[in-house]
Amino acid sequence: MERSVEVDHVSLEINADFEGFTRTLEQFLPRFDDVLLDELETDPKLVEERLKEAAGEEDLMLFTVYDHGKLLNIYGALKKARQYVLGNPLIAAMMTRHDIRAGLYAPLRLLVYEADDRTTHVEFDQPSSLFGQFNNPEVTAVAQSLDTKLASLIKQAEERSGGNSVT
Secondary structure, three states: OOOOOOOOEEEEEEOOOHHHHHHHHHHHOOEOOOHHHHOOOOOHHHHHHHHHHHOOOOOOEEEEEEEHHHHHHHHOOOOOEEEEEEEOHHHHHHHHOOOHHHHHOOOEEEEEEEOOOOOEEEEEEOHHHHHHOOOOHHHHHHHHHHHHHHHHHHHHHHHHOOOOOEO
């Protein structure tokens, strides 16, 4: 079976330089510790508590950062661009327990890049539109909360790095 899905894509111009914004964003998000996954089989309640303690202000954490800008050096066009993989395993579990297909979009992706005019941009697909395709009210409610958390994360990172968001 194949079907089309409408996704709302968000593109923001950030009123801060790339280095300042990405540094602040990375400092703002606690890092996910893979060791916790190993302990899920033996002590899931302990893992749950540790994940709750590890989550940042917006209840999100950073899984990894990919430097896509460096990849372009293959073509002699080094750019500033980083993809952030972020989320919260507890939030993902809240959705996937209602519909396992939600695991396709959890964790989330966020791209920060510097355009040719040296402005900083953030791009992402709105979580509620990604997860909304499953038509499950429990999943959609959690996804809508992710919309708010992601918007707040970006706003706070921008403000702490010295700017104000422009859409």
